[in-house]
């Protein structure tokens with residue numbers, strides 16, 4: 474795996490505090506090389522601390538998904554990373570130059586160090602393979618030293634963690650409800666205990682109750698296992714509840730990056746103010762619903 478010799482950086486952006494980082498993105502630009510090239514991400518810089526949830530907010534088309542895919546090196550032509558750097562600060566102490574990874578190194582890096590939960594689990598799970606086989610395949614590929622019994626044990630553990638009865642392992646994706654499928658996707662993403670998970674609208678297609686349950690699980694698991702999360706959604710009220718910091722994107726640029734409280738109470742950029750104003754529910758008290766696990770009724 475390609476490593477750099479630079480020491481782990483500290484996070485002085487947004488939060489103001491100096492914390493070790495798990496990821497540093499510097500001046501990243503991504504261009505779609507079409508007839509009239511579109512710079513979908515412009516000079517984006519951010520750092521992420523271990524165990525931190527960073528929310529990415531902004532209207533449709535502002536470049537959130539393009540940025541997330543580029544961080545994962547999942548972008549495909551015509552998308553091209555035109556400039557910038559992405560450095561992953563491994564817990565082993567190595568710094569990994571993500572843009573320099575090739576083939577096997579890149580495959581190992583994905584899932585192992587960093588994993589992604591996409592919008593709509595049906596597209597990401599293999600429809601003709603059982604949940605058990607999908608978990609087992611990933612473990613066999615990435616953990617060749619594990620015995621069959623250990624793989625089974627690990628698969629069952631990870632499903633239990635996300636609230637899926639291991640008895641459902643024999644199911645095919647289409648036999649599960651939307652919420653269950655999304656939980657299985659999160660289990661897959663957690664399987665190898667990555668240090669960072671990128672979640673792109675992971676619960677948008679689900680009804681509100683299921684969505685809240687799953688989000689609570691994500692926050693709980695993150696606290697327990699201390700992986701960092703980049704969480705993408707249009708839903709700013711939701712981001713304010715679950716994120717430590719929020720990056721607001723406008724036309725490919727991160728125009729504001731600050732702790733959630735600061736974004737809520739004292740936004741500095743006009744666009745952030747406009748975005749906050751477009752959610753009427755935010756004029757009331759800010760709920761601590763997901764973080765506290767308190768029922769809305771009880772909280773009143």
Ligand SMILES: Nc1ncnc2c1ncn2[C@@H]1O[C@H](COP(=O)(O)OP(=O)(O)OP(=O)(O)O)[C@@H](O)[C@H]1O
Pocket residue numbers: 505507511513531532533534535536537538539540551707
């Ligand atoms: N394959 C492509 N070719 C050309 N332009 C593209 C392509 N994919 C995306 N874009 C453009 O890149 C910009 C950013 O798109 P992106 O999907 O990253 O935004 P987003 O903020 O994630 O939107 P959404 O919230 O709707 O998913 C948009 O202007 C979009 O039109």
